[in-house]
Amino acid sequence: MNELIQTIAVYALPVIFAITLHEAAHGYAAKYFGDLTAYSQGRVSLNPLVHIDPFGTIVIPAVLYLATGGAFLFGYAKPVPVNFAGLRKPKRDMAWVALAGPAANFVMGFGWLLFALTLHSMDVNEEFFLQMARAGVLTNLVMFAFNLFPVPPLDGGRILVSLLPYKLAYKFAQIEPYGFFIVMGLVMMHVLQFWMTPVMLLTNFLLQILISPFNFLLG
Numbered sequence: 699m700n701e702l703i704q705t706i707a708v709y710a711l712p713v714i715f716a717i718t719l720h721e722a723a724h725g726y727a728a729k730y731f732g733d734l735t736a737y738s739q740g741r742v743s744l745n746p747l748v749h750i751d752p753f754g755t756i757v758i759p760a761v762l763y764l765a766t767g768g769a770f771l772f773g774y775a776k777p778v779p780v781n782f783a784g785l786r787k788p789k790r791d792m793a794w795v796a797l798a799g800p801a802a803n804f805v806m807g808f809g810w811l812l813f814a815l816t817l818h819s820m821d822v823n824e825e826f827f828l829q830m831a832r833a834g835v836l837t838n839l840v841m842f843a844f845n846l847f848p849v850p851p852l853d854g855g856r857i858l859v860s861l862l863p864y865k866l867a868y869k870f871a872q873i874e875p876y877g878f879f880i881v882m883g884l885v886m887m888h889v890l891q892f893w894m895t896p897v898m899l900l901t902n903f904l905l906q907i908l909i910s911p912f913n914f915l916l917g
Contacts, residue, residue: 708826712834716806716841717775718749720799724778727798731791733784741778749775789867793860796853803842804901810834811909819916835905843897847890849881850874 722744725736736742741749750756754774785791814831817824846854851874859867873880884890 708829709833709837712810712830712837714746714750714755716803716834716837717755718746719744719802719806720841720845721749721775721778723798723802724780724795727795728778728780728785731794732786733781733795735781735784736778739779741776749778751776789860789864793857796856796860799853800842800845803838803845804905807835807838807842807901807905808908810838811905812912815909815912815916835902839898839901840894842901843894844890846897847881847893849877851877852881 722742725742728735729737729742743749751774754776780795782788782792782795785795810831813834814828817827817831845852846857848854848858850856850859850871855870855874855877859871861867862870881890
């Protein structure tokens with residue numbers, strides 16, 4: 699029980715911010731490209747409280763963690779409402795709105811790396827904060843890779859719909875109502891790891907390159 703409480707304490711902030719700021723980024727991008735739906739509902743905000751879904755952000759991750767011994771973790775915030783028809787150039791701008799969420803996770807992953815590096819440079823050896831920094835990097839790597847999987851309604855699927863020619867895009871978009879079940883099926887069959895692992899490794903490699911100048915200055 700103590701181990702569970704410690705794990706929840708370490709991952710609570712990284713998970714909440716990774717999920718909610720991901721959604722906020724979609725809202726900011728949609729507003730920038732002309733759709734004010736999320737803005738009018740108060741969802742263009744960095745306040746996690748407006749994005750948290752009690753069931754998807756708290757209950758589901760906790761139950762899955764307990765049920766699988768931490769082997770599988772999944773959660774979500776309240777999706778930011780986007781009216782793609784309200785974008786100035788819907789087909790093109792859809793890709794930018796979709797990409798904004800994973801981009802936010804990439805930036806947050808960098809932020810947690812910088813936090814860990816700062817702790818090290820200041821000789822702060824408090825294990826709790828070091829574990830939180832590692833959890834922040836891992837959580838955002840998972841969010842980045844998972845959401846870029848090219849099946850709608852995930853962001854990668856929306857990006858692919860935006861890039862495909864109109865006829866192919868229309869046909870591909872029709873699988874969106876079944877996309878969640880497709881992805882969950884791939885997760886349960888351990889197929890999605892063949893996407894997740896290489897994408898996470900490549901993303902981590904890019905983050906290490908970006909952090910290297912700071913490592914030189916602060917190390």
